[in-house]
Amino acid sequence: MSREELLSFYADRRSAFASQLQKISTHINIVSNARLLIAIVFVGVLYFGFTYHALLYLLPVLIVVFTVLISRHGKLFQQRQHLQNLVKINQYEQQAAGGDVSAFGTGAEFTDTHHPYAHDLDMFGTGSVFQFVNRCNTLIGKSKFAMRLMNPLLSSDAIVKNQQAIRELSEKTEFRQHFQAAGMEMEELPRDREQLLAWAKEPSFLFGKVAYRIVLTAVPVITLALVAGTFFFSFLRPFAVLTAAFQWAFLGFHIKKVNAFHEYISRKKNILQKYATLLHYLQGERFTSPLMTGLAEKAQNAGSKVQQLASLVHAFDARLNSMTSLFTNSLVLYDLQCVYRLERWKEENATNLDQWLEAASETEVLGSFATYAFNHKQFTYATVEPTLAISAKAMGHPLIAPEECVVNDFQIGNGPSVLIVTGANMAGKSTFLRTLGVNIVLALNGAPVFAKEFRCPIIHLRTGMRTADSLKDHQSYFYAELDRLKGIMDELRQDVPLLILLDEILKGTNSTDKQAGSIALVKQLTPHPCLAIIATHDLALGTLEEEFPEHIRNYCFEANIENDQLSFDYKLKPGLAQKMNATFLMKKMGIIPA
Missing domain, CATH: 1.10.287 (Helix Hairpins)
Incomplete structure (x- = not known):
């Protein structure tokens, strides 16, 4: 489209x-x-x-x-x-189709500068992957989506099931949008869901106790019978008053617990009604993909059950009207009846409540990826293979409009597993690293990627592009970068398969030290199970291809200078870059003499 x-x-x-x-x-x-x-x-x-x-x-x-x-x-x-x-x-x-995603949340609250790749790959913040793709509205849905971006799936079976679910949902625009609209109606506080689930696990103080069941059944019947009898036999009036007084005394004995119970559960009424609406849409839709079928099965009867809970809470709120409370508690022990019914609901449904809410939030996550898939029908789903290799045809950055994006074919693994990518400033090295990284994250979540063909393994992603210093931890930029590299090497020595994307490493030291350290690091990568791409301006790293021809290859992004004009084609080519542009640009800008 x-x-x-x-x-x-x-x-x-x-x-x-x-x-x-x-x-x-x-x-x-x-x-x-x-x-x-x-x-x-x-x-x-x-x-x-x-x-x-x-x-x-x-x-x-x-x-x-x-x-x-x-x-x-x-x-x-x-x-x-x-x-x-x-x-x-x-x-x-x-607006998003026209390139403006400002209406969507940035996910800035999930930013973690120390995450192995999220900060480097713009997972969160303005213009981020989160802002482009996320369509979740519940707090738990947003959190789950953010966690999925930071922790992709590590099972090929799970990835395939997600692909099937996303494919199916991408063709169900009506369902996705009605489900999303229902989620937009929710007004949640950060701990609402946690507190609701905590309430579901608390022991009941009325339900399940025979004595309370007898009192709650017999006393209101006797009271109502006496009140009705007073219309015919005046001598019953004192007895009716006594039974009403007994009900207030009995309620008074439990009033602290009742007030605390009501204050706690009453605040959850709105969120319950909204989740009931979400589950109603989910259980009412028919699916064929295994994952969505399973989520819909979890939601069966959930909408009505959660709505029933919301209605019980709403009925309990009637006690807030003093006249209603006086009348109903005098006749039928209304407050305790409400507590008993809520506790009975809890005993019957508490074990399912968590999975119902989980089904709703998981559907939000899949729906977000599905909307992204619908908006990019020209994208493809990755093939996950056991081989430690990545190959792509016509790969581009998913956040760049297809008609504006320069695409590249790419291959790593099945032989050389370290690519040295050289090139001038602004030639496209960093964008290429982020292009591959973002596509890998999407692929391992079962979402489509910007490519005509994309093959990859289950692999952990590690990057080093925007390593941040930390005043809080008394950590300099250079030490933070070394710490990041040490973490990568520690994982490699434990034979953890990694995709490593590094951009201009060791920037915090002098050029001689930087060059020696970079060469030593690349040599350390070759014996381990990894796929690594090192973007650098340092052409000396290109000599490593001759020393390790079975493990290392040189690629570059070239700058073109013609008729005193600088241009880039952003195409990945084999070999070392031959043209640099720093001096040219400084002359053009008048920083140094031409």
């Missing part, structure tokens, strides 16, 4: 949802006016009913109609919010 087709696709969907939104808004106005009219009629009937008593029979009908309109009004508001989110989704995707 071309950029123009993608822009048109999202523009059409945005327009369609905007039209539906307009109709819903009109319907809301009609229902609002109808509610107001019913309220005016109710007051009028009540006023004239004292004179014309027959009118009073209309009051129950008006109350029922008003209640129905309130319910309808609430549902219409929910539909309007959902449609507003769908309009936003397609507006944001339309």
